[in-house]
Amino acid sequence: LVSGHEFDWIASLARRVARDSRVSVGIGDDAAVLFGGPRDWLVTVDMLLEDVHFTRDMPMTLVGRKALAVNLSDISAMAGDPVAAVVALALPRDANDRLADDLMAGLGDLADEFHVAIVGGDTNVADKLTVSVTLLGHPTGRGPVGRGGARPGDVLCVTGQLGYSLLGRHLTFPPRVHEAQRLHQLVDLHAMIDLSDGIGSDLFHLADRSGCGFLVDAAAIPIHSPTRKDDRSPLDHAVNDGEDFELLFCVSAEDADRLTAEQPLGTAITAIGRAVAEPGVFWTKEGTREAMPRGGFVHRWA
Amino acid sequence: LVSGHEFDWIASLARRVARDSRVSVGIGDDAAVLFGGPRDWLVTVDMLLEDVHFTRDMPMTLVGRKALAVNLSDISAMAGDPVAAVVALALPRDANDRLADDLMAGLGDLADEFHVAIVGGDTNVADKLTVSVTLLGHPTGRGPVGRGGARPGDVLCVTGQLGYSLLGRHLTFPPRVHEAQRLHQLVDLHAMIDLSDGIGSDLFHLADRSGCGFLVDAAAIPIHSPTRKDDRSPLDHAVNDGEDFELLFCVSAEDADRLTAEQPLGTAITAIGRAVAEPGVFWTKEGTREAMPRGGFVHRWA
Numbered sequence: 001l002v003s004g005h006e007f008d009w010i011a012s013l014a015r016r017v018a019r020d021s022r023v024s025v026g027i028g029d030d031a032a033v034l035f036g037g038p039r040d041w042l043v044t045v046d047m048l049l050e051d052v053h054f055t056r057d058m059p060m061t062l063v064g065r066k067a068l069a070v071n072l073s074d075i076s077a078m079a080g081d082p083v084a085a086v087v088a089l090a091l092p093r094d095a096n097d098r099l100a101d102d103l104m105a106g107l108g109d110l111a112d113e114f115h116v117a118i119v120g121g122d123t124n125v126a127d128k129l130t131v132s133v134t135l136l137g138h139p140t141g142r143g144p145v146g147r148g149g150a151r152p153g154d155v156l157c158v159t160g161q162l163g164y165s166l167l168g169r170h171l172t173f174p175p176r177v178h179e180a181q182r183l184h185q186l187v188d189l190h191a192m193i194d195l196s197d198g199i200g201s202d203l204f205h206l207a208d209r210s211g212c213g214f215l216v217d218a219a220a221i222p223i224h225s226p227t228r229k230d231d232r233s234p235l236d237h238a239v240n241d242g243e244d245f246e247l248l249f250c251v252s253a254e255d256a257d258r259l260t261a262e263q264p265l266g267t268a269i270t271a272i273g274r275a276v277a278e279p280g281v282f283w284t285k286e287g288t289r290e291a292m293p294r295g296g297f298v299h300r301w302a
Numbered sequence: 303l304v305s306g307h308e309f310d311w312i313a314s315l316a317r318r319v320a321r322d323s324r325v326s327v328g329i330g331d332d333a334a335v336l337f338g339g340p341r342d343w344l345v346t347v348d349m350l351l352e353d354v355h356f357t358r359d360m361p362m363t364l365v366g367r368k369a370l371a372v373n374l375s376d377i378s379a380m381a382g383d384p385v386a387a388v389v390a391l392a393l394p395r396d397a398n399d400r401l402a403d404d405l406m407a408g409l410g411d412l413a414d415e416f417h418v419a420i421v422g423g424d425t426n427v428a429d430k431l432t433v434s435v436t437l438l439g440h441p442t443g444r445g446p447v448g449r450g451g452a453r454p455g456d457v458l459c460v461t462g463q464l465g466y467s468l469l470g471r472h473l474t475f476p477p478r479v480h481e482a483q484r485l486h487q488l489v490d491l492h493a494m495i496d497l498s499d500g501i502g503s504d505l506f507h508l509a510d511r512s513g514c515g516f517l518v519d520a521a522a523i524p525i526h527s528p529t530r531k532d533d534r535s536p537l538d539h540a541v542n543d544g545e546d547f548e549l550l551f552c553v554s555a556e557d558a559d560r561l562t563a564e565q566p567l568g569t570a571i572t573a574i575g576r577a578v579a580e581p582g583v584f585w586t587k588e589g590t591r592e593a594m595p596r597g598g599f600v601h602r603w604a
Binding site: 004005006007024025028029030031032033034035036037038039040041042043044045046047049051052053074075077078080084086087088089090091092093094095099100119120121122123124125126127128130132134135136137139144146147148192193194205209298299300301 | 306307308309326327330331332333334335336337338339340341342343344345346347348349351353354355376377379380382386388389390391392393394395396397401402421422423424425426427428429430432434436437438439440441446448449450494495496507511600601602603
């Protein structure tokens with residue numbers, strides 16, 4: 001443990017970071033330096049805010065873990081390979097002296113697991129805790145998988161189970177980095193997104209960017225077994241809770257058949273619908289076709 | 303102007319961003335994609351917080367400008383060439399509908415001026431405004447200029463004038479990107495840092511990383527003409543206010559003589575001291591040699 005002094009703390013972080021063959025200059029200068037090369041770079045950023053994405057009573061190791069995990073999920077959604085991250089922090093003025101260390105320990109453990117180098121950051125003090133991680137990586141295989149390549153006739157698939165993330169999985173979910181790379185090796189991924197806001201929001205992004213529609217079979221959506229009942233249906237939770245961080249992707253019907261039959265990931269792949277030429281997102285519920293309400297979590301202001 | 307809806311607003315930003323030959327995928331996917339190449343990459347991040355780095359009554363165009371400018375200053379401190387940025391935002395819940403647009407307009411104008419592509423970001427809503435910008439760039443010339451290369455006998459130089467940044471310049475300072483690249487072409491820059499926290503802090507970073515000491519002539523420090531007097535001396539302001547974002551750098555005595563005689567930058571270069579073998583940072587004030595107090599702005603918690 002170090003006292004709550006910006007520069008002492010940064011120096012202690014720098015000592016803990018292992019040397020990395022991809023990093024020329026790490027923590028401790030005005031900017032980090034990453035070795036170049038012929039490969040393109042992926043760049044993504046996610047900011048976690050106290051009382052929005054987590055609360056202070058949650059274990060800070062898990063909050064730090066989540067701050068990197070949500071970015072790993074974005075890199076996975078491009079079928080990318082994570083390389084290096086920078087971490088911008090606002091530490092709460094009234095933090096106890098373990099908060100910052102626990103936060104970076106949780107973040108650092110997940111970084112080690114996914115071979116991510118922490119190469120720099122920015123440390124501030126404010127009212128509430130804010131953690132903003134920027135993650136860099138490389139595309140793999142035939143290149144990055146975007147949101148815009150779905151075609152009518154494609155089958156829409158999802159990994160894992162959805163819903164009820166607030167019961168705890170939003171802090172502990174496994175980023176699907178390896179699963180996405182494996183899919184990218186096995187089949188031609190036409191389009192992919194990670195489920196950060198819920199199908200009720202993220203599927204609309206696939207539709208908008210691909211210029212096609214989707215028809216979902218509501219009964220096919222894999223729902224995380226609810227351990228607590230409330231007045232919302234399990235389907236509503238599965239579609240609108242968000243923070244599942246599973247992969248939602250489009251492949252040919254042949255590839256979907258193969259993936260759902262062979263189940264090569266160690267986590268379930270489920271076909272839940274298909275891309276259609278008609279614009280809009282629809283689903284069949286108990287035999288009736290309806291427009292899927294645009295839901296999920298949306299930040300609003302003003 | 304668009305309503306305060308996350309996805310509508312992001313779409314409106316994406317429409318305003320020009321295509322860029324360095325960017326393969328910009329705003330609107332899970333991650334941005336930058337074209338690779340043989341050159342190394344610089345990465346830096348800075349987070350600006352309401353009531354710490356700015357207040358809500360300041361013009362939001364200038365707050366947005368500052369959020370990118372402080373990062374440009376970090377890239378300049380490595381003599382780098384900025385390329386692309388991602389912007390993570392927490393917008394205040396009670397923002398009026400111009401705040402977000404003004405913020406991004408100010409940021410975008412400075413991005414255009416320095417040929418920086420805005421390639422992605424993250425939009426959230428919280429109690430207070432937070433802007434975290436991550437900036438990527440390339441080293442120039444003989445490579446990145448670090449903090450660790452000062453050698454005894456080097457002359458310590460600074461650009462511009464220091465102090466009283468809070469009177470307004472902390473929102474309007476010109477990032478020294480072109481000046482740093484020009485210096486890097488003209489002379490062998492042994493070590494460089496940008497003055498974000500003040501000489502009273504940043505010079506200690508040069509000393510720590512270079513493993514040498516410094517002796518500063520207090521009378522030589524160029525002080526920004528104070529327009530308002532207070533109970534602190536102009537020298538105290540110049541050394542400890544921070545947020546001047548001028549360049550502090552070390553060169554050979556010959557190169558310092560040349561730079562101060564030729565003044566090639568359009569902004570003043572002043573020699574203010576020299577690197578010495580003895581550890582520690584000292585200054586001479588009215589003929590007396592003293593240890594310089596370690597000052598500047600430090601974030602503290604716990």
